[in-house]
Amino acid sequence: MTTDPTAPPAWKRDVTVFLTGQTVSLLGSMLVQYAVMWHLTLTTRSGTVMMWSIVFGMLPQAFVSVFGGVWADRHNRKLLIMGSDTCIALVTLGLALLMTSGVEDLWVIYAALAVRSAFAGIQTPAVSALVPQIVPQPQLLRINGLNQSIQSGMMLLAPVLAAALYASFDLVAVFFVDVATALVGVGLLLLVPVPTLARPTGDGGAPPSYVGDLAAGVRYIAGHGTVRWLMVLFGVTLVLVGAPSYLTPLMVARTFGDEVWKLTANEIFWSVGMMGGGVAMAVLGPRVRRRMVLVVASVLVAGVLTAGLGLSGNMWVFFTLGLGIGVAFSTMSAPSMTILQETVEPEMQGRVFGFVGIVMTVAMPASMVVFGPLADRFSVQSLLVVAGVLLVAFVAGLLAVPTARRSLGQVARAPDVAPDVAPDGAPDGAPDGAPEGAPAAVAHDHPPGEEDNRRTGP
Template sequence: MTAPTTWRFNFYRMWTGQFLSGITSAIVQYALLWYLTVETKSATMISLATIIGFLPGIFISPFVGPIIDRHNKKWLMIGTDMLTALAALVLAVIGLIGHTFPLWMVFLAMFVRSLAQTFQYPTLQSITPTLVPNTMLTKISGQIGAFQSVQMIIAPAVAGVLFGMFDINYVILLDVVGAIFGSATMLITRLPERLKQDGPVHFWQDMLTGWTLLRKDKGIFQLTLIGALFTLIFMPAGAVYPLMTTQYFRGTVAMASIVEVVFSVGMMLGGAWIGWRGAGKDRGRALFGSILSVAVCGILSGILSRDFTGFILFNILNFFFGVGVPFFNAPFMAMIQERFAPEMLGRIIGLTSMLMNLAGPLGLVAAGPVADRFGVNMLFIIMGVGALVVGAGMLLLPAVRTIDRQPRPVPAEEIPKS
């Protein structure tokens, strides 16, 4: 752990680079989604693109953890940034030369971006508790969520403007600029000397060690399964958000961007509140409140009238939906960072990410056909009803309901050697 007088500067410097990199990456992601929306006008194709983006998280996440725990995290972050930049550069150059590119190339670019993020997310989350005092982890998670929400506020608006003004090939090049920012700040960040683990990476043995530790913490394991179920019912609606505006409310690209911004403003304020005040002494209540907000906002969004008044109400509901999201994400990640040793976090986060990423495509398989046949609003109703079921499950599981009152089950000194 770095000295108390320097940890803030060191940590926020690193996250400034990640913030700038994240903005450019999000702009490109939104631009690619708009490209698919305009070219295909199909919820099924958008769902397919989202599923492709999930594949690395499903099949590679368990193998990523052992690599993160046994190798230099700084160079892993820089290497994956460069991979993202290379994919963007290749896609942009081919588009500039050929004046267009087939949809399969868009899908491939999304796959490569997702592959890089599969490494970056658990790496960053495992770096954080080595730079931040344990007592600040929940607040820091809230602040990170707020920063990411600012990205989400800026990105759709900028993406919509750039997509309308410039060729998609030039917009894609922003990923290269962002990767340079992220790599430069990561390069100068001072990370504590990592605890060395003897021997080479043994993927199956290391994954089994992580799985054993995760299962040993009953509350975190059950909460992970709840998060996976939550992802299952949330992702179908989340994937077709632009179509909710353009098809159901008969709106424009600009109106769809407003919806994204309103949702992100809510997330930013929710994350900022947690960053300032925390999530309370009993964070289980915050988790339940987050699920409940999704239930209420989802059901009401699905039954709105298809006029301008309905669109306004949809934005209001999305604001409160956004406010509630950080009250699940921030406490959940902070709990993981608090309850497991830093040298095991790569494996633990890799496994939890795999479980949640696996749930997303399962829901998306039916999302496209349901939206195409019954309307995108039906996905929001399904999401709301499903969230009610998930919330009821939380109340019925004592290990989840009282998770902040449970002792840490895996002291660092008892970590199995692999």
């Protein structure tokens, strides 16, 4: 990495320790997700059971993220991450002990999934908001790309390890591994210095209430054109690309055959694509000047390739298109996260990333409610074509809206290049809805969350 004279001298060490701990903890979480999904599938063979596992495993995170974002702005983010990881480990340990004693009722598993999901709603916005505290601003895109590639690599490794553990031992063994990995993550994060941000006070010198903080976060997103439109773009992309991606195994089975190796190859091509895109961002990140152009272009490419999936009649072309979508998703996700980290003031980042977590957690399950039943009435090919065309049309429509175009243009370039146009009538250099004189991108002094939501299981 290039040397940044304004960066803290130990930032590389802090980032290495932090990412190592988060990777180990993420691996344990993904082992549990795959093992629980397989256990419920093999022991119940019930679609209703799988539906409830997804509900209990995802919706609590969406609900708690609202408050988790506020807590990430009020308290030390490092302690929030450590506390959440520890609580998840304790819940997992309790579930393992219950199952060891013979208690294997579904409600026990549902309860554990719900509690784990709830604490993830606290942890995820804190992780995203902590990154700019330990990473110099010029290196944010590179580190986000590296984190994206690590997460994608875990998507390749975790199913293999989970299958080996589950086949050789049982579900309880996987739970004990998750407890150990969580403790490793907590121990490594303990070594990273992360200060508590100074918070502004309200009238009379007292800090705002939780409700006041939450309302301020809503007002901030509603009044900040860049953040608002970027979240809309990200959410619609997840709806129109994320959910159809879940249907690709169904298309493989219906069109190309239901051999296991074909389904496995489909997963591998998607994951390798996302990992490759993350690596590209890690290597080329600081050289990317027009970040919003890259985000919009990636979304358009994902839309075109998604439609191409539906038109493809050759299996290897189908797999290659899936790889391309994986690359496009990474080259959209990493710059989007970086733009938010650079643009949003440090004291607001927890709340903003809390709402980003809600978008990511809710968009894909909600989309599956629509696309899933449609896949039983129409061909998957037609749904993929429709989804791709809709995404391209949405981007074209978004860019036709003057306020959206101006707001996104505010962060079209990296932050060391002054923007020419202020969004929605805000003064030059100030975020839309921010007071005059506020910087468009905040440089952070010194000391990434839930893994990519595609195919994470319950």
